[in-house]
Amino acid sequence: MQTLIDIKDLNLYYGTYHALKNVNLEIPEKAITAFIGPSGCGKSTLLRTLNRMNDMIAGSKIEGKVEIAGTDIYGKEVDVETLRKKVGMVFQQPNPFPKSIYDNIAYGPRLHGVRSKKRLDEIVEHSLRKAVLWDEVKDYLKRSAFSLSGGQQQRLCIARALAVNPDILLMDESTSALDPISTLKIEELAQELKAQYTIVMVTHNMHQAARVSDRTVFFLNGEVVEATETEKLFSNPSDQRTEDYITGRFG
Ligand SMILES: Nc1ncnc2c1ncn2[C@@H]1O[C@H](COP(=O)(O)OP(=O)(O)O)[C@@H](O)[C@H]1O
């Protein structure tokens, strides 16, 4: 597998708190990588460094490098808006805008200069189809996004991220607020999307990581303990701490 994201000697501090400790990690393209580990171990923090969402947190400081397709995303010439377009993010709680289903999807493309109604219609349909939501909403595009169920709202948020044509999709516990059936739909969707996108998902749920990911990264106290093929990590981990975690001895 080809590496798309290359994290080198990364340290992150919140004030004096050392939240990520010398992280070195390669993330392959067009695959699903899962981040697992106990609450507070730095999974979301590392995910946020991949589209510079951490820039917005006052007092956070980063050292080291994050390269995406060979470019240091913390380099001076990098435009953060363009970066976030290329590296989309979906959060724990579905967070559609208080707008229509259509306008939720059209928002990003409009922001980036798409004006043609015909082109916007195409993007809306295409994005909703990719998120396997089109058939459920095609007759209600003018309705408020809030009229949708939680699971549909989350697929809408995925469609919204896809509408600006990203390479990478970050998902931070994006199914933890959903019922089991909606969760399964999002997991199936992620499996389909990995043909075209690189997916990095934080999950609280080890079974989810085992079900859907190609590679799994186990974190503890801000450090990467083990990063390997999912099958290997869950069947034959190299580190005793991984073994203790996956067998439920802590966490
Ligand atoms: N904005 C912040 N300011 C200060 N500390 C933070 C902030 N966000 C997270 N932390 C701390 O950094 C550590 C890692 O947090 P986080 O990345 O959210 O962990 P996880 O996603 O694995 O649960 C935790 O100890 C958390 O309290």
Ligand SMILES: [Mg+2]
């Ligand atoms: Mg988190």
